[in-house]
Amino acid sequence: QVLLVQSGAEVKRPGASVKVSCKASGYNFTSNGISWVRQAPGQGLEWMGWINAYKGNTNYGRNLQGRVTMTTDTSTSTAYMELRSLRSDDTAVYYCARLTPVAGDAFDYWGQGTLVTVSS
């Protein structure tokens, strides 16, 4: 079965960076894109960007341009999201999600989420 397993919770100081991983299994990793979505406490879903797992090209959300980098390692079927210059309002649960073109680019599988807390 398709699984996306994310790395564990992180606590960071303002100004630091965080790198979250998302290990995929149960499908051909390079056949689908991976998006990252975050959710601040008590808030809605915010799309952060997308990476083509095969070619590595990316598309980042307007609000995060310049602070986020998404990469993949096809040898381990793992996607990564690095967010730099962390601020307190970056505190959120970060999700990876598989994008499926045949489903109209819907996100059909999600990771379990990674809580990133930014606090001094």
Place this chain on the structure above:
Amino acid sequence: SSELTQPPSVSVSPGQTATITCSGDALSKIYSSWYQQKPGQAPLLVMYKDTERPSGIPERFSGSSSGTTVTLTISGVQAEDEADYYCQSADTKYVIFGGGTKLTVL
């Protein structure tokens, strides 16, 4: 506009029909999807391509589309359907989510 607008909350009694709308200019051109999210859990895809239901999603969930509005309908609502629901689409090259609707089963 690159926004999707949902009602903040919808309340229904068990067995009734819940209707959640999502409006936005992007919806007239690009497919929508719907996600159900229960507290402490990751979102779950319940509808894609406006009207298609993923395998494993109960038949009481259905979707429709008209112009710039898409609708998620839950017929015969059950207590387990209480959750937040988010619509999602895209605007040119950016994915957008609606603000979410909290469905309360009275």
